[in-house]
Amino acid sequence: MATLDVTFKQLADLISNQNQDPIPIPTFHGNDQEDSITWIEEFEQATRTNNMKFCTQTQLLLWQQQLNNRIQSANESVSQYAADIRSLLHKIDPDNTYSTQYKIREFTKGLNPQYAFFINLHQPETFEKAISIAIETETGFKITYNNSFTL
Known part of the structure; x- marks a missing residue:
């Protein structure tokens, strides 16, 4: 059920963010209070929602x-x-x-x-x-x- 919730959230983010300010990219500090997996998921969601692609x-x-x-x-x-x-x-x-x-x-x-x-x-x-x-x-x-x- 959590996966379905995330998918609906991503869809809602995409729809609601059209022609609006970009979603902020989360910062990871590497301390014990942060979960790296959660940060990666949030980072990927923000870059997808903002339609960001990375390549040097x-x-x-x-x-x-x-x-x-x-x-x-x-x-x-x-x-x-x-x-x-x-x-x-x-x-x-x-x-x-x-x-x-x-x-x-x-x-x-x-x-x-x-x-x-x-x-x-x-x-x-x-x-x-x-x-x-x-x-x-x-x-x-x-x-x-x-x-x-x-x-």
Whole structure:
């Protein structure tokens, strides 16, 4: 029941705090009278309610560099590669404001060129569709190559 109360409280905080002053961030002093778990919960609730996201400029640049340099390895599936690209995109763009074209371009530039070709050929309208095309292409290549050697 306590979890449900907290959830309703968080929802009420979000609704009541729209277009108002931010909720103050609690301070933790580390003394015996404070409960660190309670403080963490209050801190997280305040940052969520205030719609605060934390990332240093250095960390952001590191993630952007990782995304820029990311290449699908020979033994890596499209699904694994796509999961990593999704994760990096979410880190550098947590509000999901980057264009679909940017996301598709970042995905295809490090993808196996045979798979990237089919994405460019189909010109998908969503990032998820680009991933789906790459997975289908990968599956098609695997089936074709496996069948050609078993004849």
